Amino acid sequence: ILNVEQSPQSLHVQEGDSTNFTCSFPSSNFYALHWYRWETAKSPEALFVMTLNGDEKKKGRISATLNTKEGYSYLYIKGSQPEDSATYLCAHREYGNKLVFGAGTILRVKS
């Protein structure tokens, strides 16, 4: 049973659309929330590490926000491109160095 939930499970959008997805995690014993981008046939690559309530991070057209009090994070992609097609994973870190991963959101961007 995953206590890190991601929604939606998958998303199909047109090139140029903006999109967002959600990661929910236990709000107690919070240390960090990690986002990863995982392309087919490759290994997951780190996008963001977020530690503080209200954190906002940005990398190009991708940004993320964090609410530790209510236990959720949003990932936004502005003006989706076909190369954004990937699975986006979030992972919750409690005390220590283990991560608990969600099942991921699969994004497909159609040109």
Add this chain to the structure above:
Amino acid sequence: NAGVTQTPKFQVLKTGQSMTLQCAQDMNHNSMYWYRQDPGMGLRLIYYSASEGTTDKGEVPNGYNVSRLNKREFSLRLESAAPSQTSVYFCASSDRTDVWEQYFGPGTRLTVT
């Protein structure tokens, strides 16, 4: 720097056979991890090693053993493979100096028939 490397990339085993998956990292990280990835299940932690000389069970350790050979290398052994162990296996490493961001190897696709 190669980062995290894994061997082999692909493997087919018969039920009951044994094998060892190898993982090495050249980032001087203290912590290393083994995950399995199954459709709809995300990445599930099998075993991890917080530092050289220590290993601990993760979420799904049954049927596996690990060895932290030195700071660089962390191997995963299947003693008697079962079809339920058909999966993609990822090794990762992390360290406090990198805010515990995990760096992943390319994965090993294992099929047990």
